Amino acid sequence: MSRPKRVFRCSSCGSISPQWMGKCSQCAQWNTLVEDVIEERKVPAVKSARHVEPVTFGSIASADIARRKCGIDELDRVLGGGIVDGSLVLIGGDPGIGKSTIMLQMAYNFAVSGMRILYISGEESAVQLRMRGDRLGVVSDNILIYSEVLLENIREQIQVLMPDLVILDSIQSVYSGEIDAPPGSVSQIRECAGILMEIAKGLGVVVFVVGHVTKDGWIAGPKMLEHMVDTVLYFEGDTSGAFRILRAVKNRFGTTGEIGVFEMKSTGLNEVSDPSALFLHGLGGDVSGSAVMVTIEGSRAFVVEVQSLVSRTSYSMPKRISIGSDPSRLSVLLAVMEKRAGTFLAQSDVVVNIAGGIKVNEPAVDLAVVMAIASSAMDKPLPKGVVSIGEVGLNGELRPVGRMESRIREALRLGFTTAMIPQANYDSLRGIKGVKLVGLPHVRSALDMLK
Ligand SMILES: Nc1ncnc2c1ncn2[C@@H]1O[C@H](COP(=O)(O)OP(=O)(O)OP(=O)(O)O)[C@@H](O)[C@H]1O
């Protein structure tokens, strides 16, 4: 007979503690312990009836990974070229960002190609789903809608129907009757993920699981859910804006560098194959506080606009706000500007924003951030058609960045005529015609361009 026990479980590594602690004693993360209920079950004397012997690595037969494309290129790319049989994929994102929408659109594309899909909805009623299906134009008889939240029933239906693809929307809404804990709790999510993994691997069915993100930015419940599944995709973007970015943060069957860009319309998520066009408006040169750079995401380069607003502070501590790029990096760049280039902003509030809501975390954005700040502080626009790409070192030196040629070619394609780049990149770039390359050794020489 099992008996429930109240414990605290780390939502990052899953370790259990009898009492609450601010810091997990196993993984040293702060504020990750959440209250949970576990069942103490008797461990069976014989753990497994299956007897497995170790085998030599070379004797294992290799197999090609068969992938199926859904036809939504931006999604296929993020998945590493399509879905893989027997894989468990987690798709997370803020409320209302479009998780159910993309799942329905994907389901429809597969349904049209003859696959049978079981869409389990624990959150929305069948009627609600039908209304959305009509709006998106994705109603197909190859999609079975199943409004159920008990995982044992779901497992039974999957075994009976043997669909090609299962979509569970969402992991937080389902529960296993074998565990005495509420749906959405850490132990329920662990148990349910375990059962779903068993289904995916055992039956060779592809399972997509939708997960909500908590305020801390984690897929609610556990970070450890990410360890259990094969692929983790996150939807990013401003829900009040139209564009969405789908990013792979883990993929056992492909790279994690790729992103998919979508635009939310009343007819669903539309693919954006040319992201530069979405994030850029014009070639600059009109307003102060704006600098353009080219970022690399996976195999694609695209142009983004860095905006800055510098104003006299009315606080004793001036404000530094960075949206879309690293806030601590902003403080470093301001210190470098002051110490190495004599730009004093200690009495100014500084806001930096990457236009369009996209996040750029690579250091190659440094030079554009510096140029946008200086341009706003001096109230002088950068010349028209200029891109600024480069990492800024602590001594103010401009450090080279990777894949500069792809970046310059993308800028050139969009009509930019001048590229401010680190001297070291300039020395290694040859044969790009149609754009004036300005190699700069130091942030000071870059700022001189504004004078
Ligand atoms: N008629 C419409 N026209 C345009 N966009 C719409 C329309 N109806 C819904 N949307 C968009 O769809 C979004 C909801 O998408 P969806 O339900 O797929 O999100 P979700 O991530 O599954 O949300 P939840 O976390 O609530 O399940 C809305 O936030 C809105 O942006």
Ligand SMILES: [Mg+2]
């Ligand atoms: Mg939803």
